[in-house]
Amino acid sequence: MRDVTGIPNELLDVIARAIKLHVQTYCASIIARLDSIEKRSEPVVNVTSFPVKDHSEAVASLQRNDEEQAKQTAEHRRELDRVASGLDALGERVKTIEGREPPVVKDGEPGRDAFELDVLPVIDFAKDYARGTLAQHQGGLWRAHANTHGEHGWACVVDGIASTQVTMDSERSFTVHIVRSGGAHETATFALPVMIYRGVFVAGETYKAGDVVTWAGSLWHCNATTDTKPDTGGDAWTLAAKRGRDGKDRMSIVGAAA
Numbered sequence: 001m002r003d004v005t006g007i008p009n010e011l012l013d014v015i016a017r018a019i020k021l022h023v024q025t026y027c028a029s030i031i032a033r034l035d036s037i038e039k040r041s042e043p044v045v046n047v048t049s050f051p052v053k054d055h056s057e058a059v060a061s062l063q064r065n066d067e068e069q070a071k072q073t074a075e076h077r078r079e080l081d082r083v084a085s086g087l088d089a090l091g092e093r094v095k096t097i098e099g100r101e102p103p104v105v106k107d108g109e110p111g112r113d114a115f116e117l118d119v120l121p122v123i124d125f126a127k128d129y130a131r132g133t134l135a136q137h138q139g140g141l142w143r144a145h146a147n148t149h150g151e152h153g154w155a156c157v158v159d160g161i162a163s164t165q166v167t168m169d170s171e172r173s174f175t176v177h178i179v180r181s182g183g184a185h186e187t188a189t190f191a192l193p194v195m196i197y198r199g200v201f202v203a204g205e206t207y208k209a210g211d212v213v214t215w216a217g218s219l220w221h222c223n224a225t226t227d228t229k230p231d232t233g234g235d236a237w238t239l240a241a242k243r244g245r246d247g248k249d250r251m252s253i254v255g256a257a258a
Helices: 009-039 056-098 250-257
Strands: 134-137 140-149 152-158 161-168 173-180 185-191 196-200 211-215 218-222 237-241
Touching (some): 009 056
Parallel strands (some): 196 211
Antiparallel strands (some): 134 140, 161 173, 218 237
């Protein structure tokens, strides 16, 4: 018989009801079959009315059938006894469980406030720390998920920025490389349309957004990549500073004064 002490109480109750119903149905079918076998009787044959024949083989076949049915009936009775015994044991188990007092559920310990947590300012990998220790490292917050030994046992719980490097690729292009606290690397490249003075406009030269040139005495700002002249119209150039009026000649001013 299998041990039922480890089965949950609710499941035992369901199993007990199901087995009880099954046993009742099964017992009723077995009793019906037994009654049928016990009531069956062999027909009486008047041997004087028929020619004498050898019926030994037929009689032997009937006897074998009766023996087989008897064996099956005995096996059914033994199986019924085993089921009934198991049902009784299960019923006793259910009674025992029903007599127990329900467990008392208690509240857990109050959690700690975040301001009460001790965070070490740095990790010294030459030391060992206990499980649960919190410390700052490489711009992030690290926690010891086990008793540490060197770098083993630590895990990054709040990822920060360990280092940042900015590289100037060209006059306007920059690359930013970031190393996270957990070791991840991130890279981003961007360009800024800063103003760069390119001198007097040169025909045939290609200018980019942000370039500033002098043309016909005026200062022009390039809005988009182009090789057109600033004063030809369109949206490629914007007049930044208009040429002023020509000043008077100094000699003419002196002569007028004389």
